Amino acid sequence: MSNVEIDPAALRCGSPTDGDRPDREPSVDVLSAREVPLGGPRALRVRRTLPQRSRTLIGAWCFADHYGPADVAATGGMDVPPHPHTGLQTVSWLFSGEIEHRDSLGTRALIRPGEMNLMTGGYGICRSEVSTPRTTVLHGVQLWVALPEEHRNTDRDFQHHVPEPVRTDGAEIRVFLGSLAGTTSPVRTFTPLLGAEITLGPGASLDLAVDPSFEHGLLVDSGDVRLIDTVLRPAELGYVPCGTGVLTVVNESDAPARAVLLGGPPFEEQIVMWWNFIGRSHEDIVRAREEWEASSDRFGAVEGFPGGRLPAPQLPNAIITPRGNPARR
Template sequence: MSNVEAQPDQVVCRAGGLPGPQCDERGRSPVEIIPSRDVPLGGPRAMTVRRTLPQRQRSLIGPWCFVDHYGPNDVSGSAGMDVAPHPHTGLQTVSWLFEGAVQHIDSGGHAGLVLPGEVNLMTAGRGICHSEVSTEDTSNLHGVQLWLALPDHTRHQEAREFEHFAPEVTSFDGGEFLVFLGQLWGSASPVSTHSPLLGAEIRLDPGASVDLPVDETFEHGVLVDAGDITLENVPLPVNSIGYTGVGLKEMRISNRADTTARVVLLGGEPFPEQIVMWWNFVGRTHEEISRFRQEWQDEGDRFGEVEGYVGQGGPGSNAEGLGRLPAPRLPDVTIKARRNPPPQVQGGPESS
């Protein structure tokens, strides 16, 4: 799934104006809570997703610049996910499912089935397009769609890359985890990335707690999918991200529920570049974004073509009859770079 909003909001991110950081009384690290907002994708048959990044409060966590969380959605009586070919620039898409299955086809000549517990990573470079359709036998769709901003030295690469990896489950006292990108607690993913980062699913038993050793040069965010979670002893609402900033060597995650909990841990070195992000494009200037949009509308060579897309409307079209998604109209003002706050918990006296 990608950003298929017909009228995407422009979000200019700036520091300040946040509530004070939350912390407990036992000397743990402070935590910044990033709430989600509901975003309908597409037309009247659209899925609704919960978006935590980007927003005014914080734009990136490491190179992670986009976090959508969806489901569990019963799609047995609907079109499910049916996203016609659409473009990307300057990013990597990371698809991670908990339930369901999605067929991916891209203009790099790659086709793959996204399955629970198996990561699919697509590198756009200077330009790619792809389609995503949930399979006919999918009754529940549940997962996350994530984007990574590419650094300037690789965002213009010609290669349209696709990687697939099914990580092994690593157990610990009180739960288990799967590392789909980067490395954590002795487990590592072989999938190629262009910045130091981490992506992992963590499952906690009822009443369990874990002190995870983490890289102190990374900033981290914990997205809550299920459970009664505390991060550094601070309660996190379901569907929110708890952010800890850099400098943390050990992260305490606890599940106070009487059912199994699940979180997604995202981390990385602070991204040093300012990005301009609009619709499905990541660039550096308004002029770049405008050029990308026009090239997509003109069906230029930058993005290539998806061959073999079959949507709910039959071969070559989705449920609305579209064979490719048209780009929305650009806003009437200059799209500005996303100025991310410093990589520390924001809102208290130390951040002013």
């Protein structure tokens, strides 16, 4: 989806500076979400855990919105007009409901539970997202991935993947990006990534072998889930630095619990992120905004959307300043 905040934060994000070491005892930082309305008097409200002051990146994952379960009759559902993206990939993953995606590649696709849609913005793309009339409850996550410098101006692309569930030890795992639990997603990414939905039965415990060169984040959707030695509540994200080869995940609830596991090696490049754009300088952002407002061919057009485009917010009255991950104590 688009970041439709009226006054979006201007962020310059960098690689972690916390000196993660393989010999460090694993520990978990708990990141709480802030609530953001996505436009309109009956706005769909989302819980945003990335970026925030205490952490801006987990691997190349740079944005995480978690929404629902939302009664569409009360909220109006999702209705995001054509909006632009640069320098990133978007990952759409639903738990319930259905969303129609259209983009300037000419793609028209439905986003359904258990099916991943990944769109590459690269040099420029635009898209719209609208929940379908048969959707009564909308519930899912929207994730963004920063593209590395050598690929940030790559061509537009769209991929769809339906991962087969892996069932083990009272859990069900759907790996939509990367490798976990003996299964590997065929979806192409530009940096190593991990993305998986994990559903745990009541009281279930799971030891997940993971790449120790990755940092990881576990975003809890439902239930109380213990990650290593820390209990995470719904809408909290637990961060684990590099150096951990096994993640122990336990459902502390007497009902099923669900979470999304993200991972990747620390992203070593400086990036600037504002609204729906990722660049390498303030000037990159200014140029992208100007070209979107001028209906430049850079972004193309979404065909079949019954309405106008989403205008860009005003830029901050200042140069975007650096902001990175603070050192871990």
